[in-house]
Amino acid sequence: MRVLDKRTRFNRRNFLKTSAASVAAAGAVSSGVVSIAATPAWADALTAIKPDAAKTLLVMVRDLYPHDRLGDAYYEKALASMDQEAAKDATLAGQLNEGAVALDTAARKLRNAPYAAIPAEADRVTVLKSIETTPFFRKVRGDMVVALYNQPEVWAKLGYEGASAEYGGYIHRGFDDLDWIKDA
C-alpha cells in the first residue's frame, strides 16, 4: 500500500522561517537578558494583534486543535490569516486583543496564572470551557478550524494528498491498494 512520508521537508529557506529557528534565536541568552519576554519574530510580523495577545492566542489555538506533531509554524500561519482580517476590521482587532486579555483574566481567576503560563493542557481547557460561549471564543474557533486545516503542509502531515487531477487521479496511484483486509 502506498503510504506517505510525513516528515517535514527542510530546506534552508523554510528552516529559517520555522518557529524552531525563531525560538532558537529568541531563546539565545545574551548578556544575561532573559528572553522569555522577547517578542518572537512571527508575533512581530502581525499588524493588528498585539504581541502579548499573540503569545496568548498561540497557546489558545494550539489548545483548540492540539496536534503534537504539528510545529507552532502552522498555528502561527493560521493566526496570521486572522491578523490580516483584523487589519481591515478594527472591531475584530479589538475583539481579538480584548479577548486575549479576558482569557488571561479568566485564567487567573480559575488557575491563578495567565493563560499561557498554566502548565497543564487540561487546566487550560477548563479555562477555555469557561469562555466557550463568548463571541471571541466562537470567532477564533470558527476561523481556526478553517485556517489551520486549509494548509497543504498540514495536509501532508495528516496523510492527505490534496489536488489529484493534475497527477492523473488515483487510478494508477493506489486508489484501491488497501492490503490489510482478508478477502477484500
Added chain:
Amino acid sequence: MAAKFAMDDDSVVVVIGSGAGGGTLSNELAQKGIKVVCLEAGGRHEIQDFVNDEWKSFSQISWLDKRTTSGAWRVAKDFPNLPAWIVKAVGGSTVHWAGASLRFQEHEFKARTTYGEVEGANLLDWPVTLAEMEPYYAKAEFKMGTTGTNGIPRLPGNNNYKVLAAGAKKLGYTDFHTGNMSINSKPRDGRGPCQQIGFCFQGCKSGAKWSTLYTEIPKGEATGNLEVRPNAQVLKVEHDAKGRVNAVLYADGTGAIQRQKARIVAVAGNSIESPRLLLNSASTMFPDGLANSSGQVGRNYMRHMTGSVYAVFDRPVHMYRGTTMAGIIKDESRFDPRRGFVGGYEMETLSLGVPFMAAFLDPGAWGRDFSSALDAYDHIAGMWLVGEDMPRETNRVSLHATEKDKFGLPIPNVHFDDHPNDIAMRTHAYGRGSAVYDAVGAVRTINTPPYPSTHNLGTNRMSANARDGVVNKWGQAHDIKNLFVSDGSQFTTGASENPTLTIVALAIRQAEYIADQMTKREI
C-alpha cells in the same frame, strides 16, 4: 450555431435553472424542435475551471446568496446561513453531485398507503407509480450512462469501499456493490472513463461523471433550439389577466432587469429557490403566490434522514483516493417497521478531504478528542447514511419577514424539525454503520450529524388532488396550466434513494407531455 431568442418572443419555453431537471428538460424540448430559453442564475464554469481544492471550489460554485434557518435541526445552530449546499452555476447541482443513480422502490411511490397514517407527518402517495416511471428510468440510465445498467460495468472498488464491503459481508448483508453510478467506467458518449480523481464534489475534471453542463446543455445548444443565459437570476414569474404565466423577470450579469416573454414557464431552481420564486411572484390575482391554492408551496421540505459514520482503523485507508462515493449497502432501504420506523435508508461510502472533515466531522467541536480524529485522517473510512425523512407541513421554505436580497425581494428561510421517525431511523443507521466498521476492527467510530442539505425536496409537491399539493403527475401546476415545476421540489415523498435519477426521469417524461400539449395547443 448557438440560438438567440428575442426578449419579446412569446413562443419560447422559459426554463429556470440548468441542473438535473432544468438542463434535461431544456435539451429534451430542444431535441423535439421546441424553442427554449434556459435562465441560469450562476455563471458558466467549464471543466478546465474546476479546482481540486475544497474551499476554493466551495467559493466558486456554491449557492451563497443569503438564506436563514430556523427550527430544531442542528444545521440551524451550526450553519445558520447555510441550510443547503447546492450549486449556483450552469449544470446546477449536477456539477457537484456524487453520481449515485438509484431508482425508487415500488412502495416508496405509495408512502401513505404503505406506511399508514404517521402522526405529525404529511404523508401522501405520489400520483405516479413505479410502473409508469420505469420506461423513463430506463431512458435516464441510458442518457446518464449509469453503471450496472445498459451493460455498463460497475466501477472498481476503492480503499474506502473495500472496508465497507468487508464489514457488510461480516454482518451478513447481501445487497452491496460499487453502486449504480452515472460515472463512466469506460469511454462513453464522447467522455472518458473515471480517473478516480476523488474531487467529484468539486466538479469532475475528467468529464467521466455525468453533468448537464457538458452533456444536456451542449447537446441542446447544438440543435439551434436552446439558448442558455448564465448569470440570469430570476426574480418573478408574471402572468396575464387570465391567470396564465406569460413572462419571466430576471436580473442579468450587469444587474439590469430584463423581461423574457414566455409561452410556458418551467421552474427548476432547486427546492429552496423554486418555492421562493413562486411566493415572490404573488400578485393581486394570486395573493399567496403562484400555484398556491393548496397553501403547500414551500411546505413539506425534506432533506433526507442523513448522517455519517467515520471509523478509525489502526492501518491506513486513504479513503480520499478515488470517487467520493464508491459503493453502497442497500439492505436497510427496505420497509421493515420492526426496526422501529417506517421507510428505509441506504449506506453509501463517502470521503471528505481534511479541510471539510475539520469543518463537518463534528461542527463546533474542539480539543484533543476532536483533533485526535483528524490526526488519524489517513486511517479513516467513512459512509453517508441517506434515508426517507417524513414530510411535515411545518418544515418549510418561507419568505423572510424583513430581510431582502439586493434586488429588494425577501430572502428564504428554511425551517426544519426532525420527526421522531427521522430520529429513530438515524439512531438505527448510526448503529448499523458503526457495526459495519467494528466488524473490520475499527478502533473508534464517530457519528457525524447531517451536513447542510445536499438533497432538498418536496416544496412544490406532486399530488392527485389540487388541495394536497402544487403540481399534478406531470409536474404541471394545478392552478396554472402553462406553469411547470421540473426539479426535486416536485417530490411527494423523499424515498430512501438519492434523487437525481428520478429528477432526470421526470424531466424526460415531462418534456414528452409538454410537447404533446403544445401540439394540441392546450398550452
